[in-house]
Amino acid sequence: MSFSKFLTASVLLAAAPQVVYGQAKTSVSGVAQTSLYWDCCKASCSWADHGFFVGNPINTCDINGTRLTNWNLGTGCSDGESFACQDQIPWAVNETFSYGFVGAFIDGYGERTWCCGCYEIEFTDGPVKGKKMVVQASNSNYDGNGNSQFNFGIPGGYDYSGACAKQFGPSEINTKDNDGVLRRDQCDLLPDTLKPGCQWRFDWFKDAQRPNITWKRTACPKALTDISGCIRSDEQQFITKAETNDTLATPSSAVPIVGSISAFYTFAFAAALSAIVAF
Ligand SMILES: *[C@@H]1O[C@H](CO)[C@@H](O)[C@H](O)[C@H]1NC(C)=O
Ligand SMILES: *[C@@H]1O[C@H](CO)[C@@H](O)[C@H](O)[C@H]1NC(C)=O
Ligand SMILES: *[C@@H]1O[C@H](CO)[C@@H](O)[C@H](O)[C@H]1NC(C)=O
Ligand SMILES: *[C@@H]1O[C@H](CO)[C@@H](O)[C@H](O)[C@H]1NC(C)=O
Numbered sequence: 001m002s003f004s005k006f007l008t009a010s011v012l013l014a015a016a017p018q019v020v021y022g023q024a025k026t027s028v029s030g031v032a033q034t035s036l037y038w039d040c041c042k043a044s045c046s047w048a049d050h051g052f053f054v055g056n057p058i059n060t061c062d063i064n065g066t067r068l069t070n071w072n073l074g075t076g077c078s079d080g081e082s083f084a085c086q087d088q089i090p091w092a093v094n095e096t097f098s099y100g101f102v103g104a105f106i107d108g109y110g111e112r113t114w115c116c117g118c119y120e121i122e123f124t125d126g127p128v129k130g131k132k133m134v135v136q137a138s139n140s141n142y143d144g145n146g147n148s149q150f151n152f153g154i155p156g157g158y159d160y161s162g163a164c165a166k167q168f169g170p171s172e173i174n175t176k177d178n179d180g181v182l183r184r185d186q187c188d189l190l191p192d193t194l195k196p197g198c199q200w201r202f203d204w205f206k207d208a209q210r211p212n213i214t215w216k217r218t219a220c221p222k223a224l225t226d227i228s229g230c231i232r233s234d235e236q237q238f239i240t241k242a243e244t245n246d247t248l249a250t251p252s253s254a255v256p257i258v259g260s261i262s263a264f265y266t267f268a269f270a271a272a273l274s275a276i277v278a279f
Contacts, residue, residue, distance in 0.1 A: 089197025
């Protein structure tokens, strides 16, 4: 085989993975848009059949904020008795790193792919550019509109008006409209349990307006699972693969809604590899 043919094969080999990242949908890394919400409703990942879990789904609480053990109760957003727990709020570890919970949507996948998964995210624009978080998907958010989207669970965020009024009684915030809190001092209108998460938005998060992010699945830290009570059944498999293989595998439970483009490029990659091995 000539040197030029070898070069061609090498270039193909080098180019193939880039094509995969550019076009294929993956459930382990990508870019996403963001927003924020706090609707007080039972989170979607608090239903046992909305994901694959080692034990319980995401902790859910009664109207007084006490953790429930019955995951079959309906959401407080309709006639049910199950509400979001008030400890699933964001907090800063230092100036550049925070933990939190999100309503996730990974384009091309369903919620069984992300419920209780943890993601390392980095902000790519806005006043928080360069800052990082590790978040756990506690909820699902289907208004992504063709993009992956992570909505931060921030008390006082949009959608505060409905079930929150039922849970905490009428206030200037939760009876007005769907805007929620607009200024830091309005966090004082929230119950004490929710104030720190609301203030985090104006302090660490700098009240960023829908900053974009890059994200990749990561091992769930105990700091988050101690609060959520939820671990995915593919967590250990994911960690093992991540430790031994730079090419993170899509979890076996991840079911793409659309046909996989990556299968084709994996084939092209393998073909290029065997062309070299065959010299
Ligand atoms: C919540 O607290 C109120 C006031 O203490 C009490 O009347 C009510 O029964 C409690 N609800 C639940 C579900 O524990
Ligand atoms: C902030 O905390 C994160 C997570 O513990 C750590 O990786 C990072 O080095 C810390 N940064 C600073 C500036 O202390
Ligand atoms: C995030 O990305 C979208 C789509 O590219 C863009 O329209 C928007 O301005 C970006 N947001 C920020 C805060 O830069
Ligand atoms: C790494 O993971 C990829 C994707 O699942 C797989 O195709 C490849 O064989 C793995 N490599 C090793 C050395 O395990």
